[in-house]
Amino acid sequence: MISAQAWADAERLWDFQQMGHELRPCSVAIGLGSHDLGVADTTADLYHRGMMPLIVFTGATSRTTRDRMPRGEAEHYRERAMELGVPARAILVEPRARNTGENIRFSRELLDGQQVTVSSALLVSKPYEERRAYATARKLWPEVEWRSASTPMTLAEYVDSIGDARLVIDMLVGAQQRLMIYPRRGFMIEQETPDGVRAAFERLRDGGFTSRLMPEAVGPDN
Template sequence: MISTQTWSDAHRLWDHHLMHHEPHTCSVAIGLGSHDLGVADTAVELYRGGMAPLLVFTGATSPTTRERMPRGEAVHYRERALELGVPDSAVLVEPRARNTGENIRFSRELLEEAGVDVSSALLVSKPYEERRANATARKLWPGVEFVSASSPMSFEDYVASIQDDRLVIDMLVGALQRLMVYPGQGFMVADPVPGEVTAAYERLCRAGFTSRLVTDGRGTVGQ
């Protein structure tokens, strides 16, 4: 049973992970690969709404997507976009990236090779990855304005869609930890975490929601 305090803390982390950006017209929309086809759907909606003339889908496979997306996350995203009526000429695929940093670096290389001038980009991700993806992009691609976007879902609806309460909370905790430790490792720009969010994160760690935490070189969970 998930306690009321745990749900409250998880909701606080969810709200922090969202950037609450208002989408506007950008040079390109970049869909970051994952298990969630909702990322592709959101990118298509932005394209249809005239928010970007070009879509880039980036991602190889991971242990969580290998069976579901055997041809690679970006390839499956592209197929989804074409099914939804996006013309092939409006989609580029970057099929090598295996983490968020590579998503950004390889997408940048792909667009530069294609001669696309990028001054702004819609960064489309899972909801709880908005802030981390944005901080990573600002570190690796300075000079570009990044606007974060994700499926417009409430926390409750997202939990219902995953059908695993504990897994969702574990993912929220893991994403928050990375916001705190990755800037010091040079992976992203610093994005300060408010004290009340840190306190919620620490309570969730003490409650055992730690399966998605990264560890240091000694195997110690970083908090």
């Protein structure tokens, strides 16, 4: 069972991850690979709304996707977007990336190789990774104007789609931890964490929602 306090703390982390960017047409959209085909659905919807002329889907496989997406996350995203009416000519596939940093770096290499000029880009990710994706992209490709997007949904709706509330909260806690420690490692830009968000993170961490944490942050003493 998830306590009322834990749920409230998870909602605070969820809300913080949403960047709330006003979307407008960009040079390209980069759909970040994961287990969630909703990223491909949202990217296709943005294409049909005229938000970009070109899509890059990026992602290899991971332990959570190798069985469900054996041809690679980016390739499965491409297939899904085409089912939703996006033409093949509007999609590039980057099949090697295994983390967010590689998503950005390898997508940049692919676009440079195709001689695509990029001044602005839409990052499409899972809802709880908008801020992490944005901070990473700003660090690795600062010349571009970045906007974050994800499938509009509440935490409760996302939990229903996954079917495992504890896993989703663990993922939220892991995403928040990375926002706080990765800037020191040079992986993303620094972003201020409001006191209330930090307190929510600490309560959830100390309450045992730790399966997605980096080792240094496991336990109340870290």
